[in-house]
Amino acid sequence: MLFVPWQYIADWKCNTCGLCCKAYSVVLNFQEWLKIVKNYGVETTVSGLNKLYLRRKSDGSCVFLYKMMDMHLCGLQHMKPAACKLWPFKILATPKFGYAKEALYHYGGKALYIYADSTCTGLVYGRPTWEFANQTLEEFIEIAIGIRSEQKRSKANVNFVQQYPSIRRLF
Numbered sequence: 041m042l043f044v045p046w047q048y049i050a051d052w053k054c055n056t057c058g059l060c061c062k063a064y065s066v067v068l069n070f071q072e073w074l075k076i077v078k079n080y081g082v083e084t085t086v087s088g089l090n091k092l093y094l095r096r097k098s099d100g101s102c103v104f105l106y107k108m109m110d111m112h113l114c115g116l117q118h119m120k121p122a123a124c125k126l127w128p129f130k131i132l133a134t135p136k137f138g139y140a141k142e143a144l145y146h147y148g149g150k151a152l153y154i155y156a157d158s159t160c161t162g163l164v165y166g167r168p169t170w171e172f173a174n175q176t177l178e179e180f181i182e183i184a185i186g187i188r189s190e191q192k193r194s195k196a197n198v199n200f201v202q203q204y205p206s207i208r209r210l211f
């Protein structure tokens with residue numbers, strides 16, 4: 041996978057392609073694991089190599105992923121793990137993936153380095169729009185540093201799901 045510094049990204053919007061929920065194992069912290077186990081049972085998780093994960097189905101997709109028409113949706117919206125909320129961005133204290141100048145982002149007087157995983161199909165490359173640079177990335181940062189949990193710009197805008205919340209109870 042290739043990590044692209046944020047200054048090469050014009051915008052990002054999740055298009056519900058579902059790729060990220062099929063290609064990766066989701067690591068859980070203990071609190072996330074506990075909450076999910078209490079609500080959905082221990083069988084929705086697995087452990088391995090000192091880490092806790094969401095279980096994957098036989099096709100490799102997350103146990104909470106479901107498809108509605110051509111959209112791939114998350115059945116764990118109200119307790120979605122931080123790893124899922126932050127995808128496809130990496131918000132780091134050091135320029136781990138190079139291009140330090142292009143990855144540099146100033147937030148609250150601190151220097152951060154932001155990259156996106158290029159496998160996400162919701163990335164649009166080019167000069168960053170004001171909204172992306174100032175609102176979308178700020179929301180990801182606030183989730184990463186733990187001062188925000190609610191997602192507004194950092195998830196798919198699926199009005200259908202908002203109109204029919206009962207579909208969340210499929211899981």
Ligand code: SF4
Pocket residue numbers: 053054055056057058059060061127128159160161162163
């Ligand atoms: S975050 Fe990216 S890869 Fe994941 S579902 Fe949305 S567009 Fe697809």
Ligand code: SF4
Pocket residue numbers: 060061066094102103104105106113114115116120121124
């Ligand atoms: S918890 Fe939701 S967002 Fe995370 S991998 Fe599973 S379906 Fe995707």
